[in-house]
Amino acid sequence: MNTDYTHHRLLLISHGDVKSCSLRALLHEQSDTAVELDFPFEVSNGLIRVVGCCDGLVCMAIEREVFLWNPSTGKFSTLPYVEMPNYYHYFTVYGFAYDESIDDYKVVVTFPSSSGCEVQVYTLRSDSWRRIGDFPHGVPPNDTGTFLYRALHWTVTKESNNYIVSLDLAKEKLCNANALDAE
Template sequence: MDEEARMDLPHELMIQILLRLPVKSLIRFKCVSKSWFSLISDTNFANSHFQITHTPRVLFISTSTCETRSIDFESSLNDDVSVSASLNLDFLLPESYLNLEIKGSCRGFIFLHCYPNKYLWNPSTGFHKQIPFSPFGSSLYAEYFYGFGYDPSTDDYLLVSMLIDPVTNISSQLEFFSLRGNTWKEIEIEGSHFRYSNPIEDEQPKPGLLFNEAIHWLAYRHDSRLLRDVIVVFDLMERKLFDMDLPYEFDHQLDYCGLWVFGEFLSLWAKDCYIDTIEIWVMKEYKMPSSWTKTHVLSFDSMPTDYFSPLCCTKSGDIIETDGDTGLVKSDDKGQLLEHLSFHNDSHGSHVAIYTESLISLPCDGEQA
């Protein structure tokens, strides 16, 4: 578009057109002129673009090489146009690739834990920031419930970790890092009410699920000598910890269960390994355990692997899950296989996350990849 044509286009109309373009195009258009560079770099423009476009994608990171793939799961998995590669992870040291874990995703940013370092990274822009170490002297051998989310009331991002004592295997403290304050804060977990442990033996706890401005984990709650299956919740705005009950009729080992967002609801999936079915439950009214409803019982006889871990669902209701290795599986809401495609040839597998393309910056100074 030449300068004369741009001058004839009303400014407000030009902004509305730009707000509906993909991030990759907008980054290129920063070079068009100083005014476009200023507009596209503006915080208000980035926030409006995120709200209007809201383009979710699946991110794959090869475990041994950190090779990346970004997939538009609303398109066919076999559509080359929907797959983009060469996202920049050059800020990571090659010797640390095998220690890399994805611990959360929020508003375009991925929380990477590459022991012992933690990073926030925007795959769309390449922006990254290393998070300083916590000053609270946590044990190097402890396990953590990790999570990452956004507090809209303060325009702040929080990295959350709840320590599981390596001796007692019970939670002992919760700490979070505020991006806006650029500081760690600690919340002591006292009394019997907040005594939680990892339900999956010999494995690190799964990253927390971000939903409704809160982070959610499946855990065991210790009540006297009893163990209860619960969902532990950290409210990002209230900075408070509480828990919610699972469905009353729910009778599954937490080893074969997980949390995800199905449609617009907090959801729970559970695999029955004996009869090869998957139950899907949704909480129709948030924070109301009585509203749990079993919506699907799926048979996965046609699946390419026995592994099941759903990531998301498409607008049409198809379910996207990982194959437990290097690819994605798409099935319909009856459990019938639609597509299966691998994106890496890596014997060590891949790390996977859902993220949303975004121009948004963090509320602090950072490093640029």
């Protein structure tokens, strides 16, 4: 309900440098207000992927490592490794959201496997990953899920049809929506 965006911040990431800028300053063209943040991760040649943000927590992936970071406090947590073949981290697709049904944050990762496209969920409270099934229609083409209405959503195209695949966070069940009109 805050329409002046006083408490909204943007992260600006470039070549391992991370800055923060208020959305209000950006909207009012006060671009010199970006502040350098103490980024706690080493980035050599790896790509920094912002998986998602929720309640001030930022979920990031750098190659095979996934982190939760609170830029305001500087605290961070490295998640346990997901068991997958080494080269599959290039084909991983992520999601990050808050599950209000259990008052916990969840990270979702999908990657190619012998059974198709494996889906695993990490919960912050348990600090562990668990396999919940296979992603329908192969690997989603985008690298992050969109959180909306208590679920993460990905778009998938298969045989000229577009699909929306959702993961209900509370039930941890994948739902395949009907094929959407490809036009």
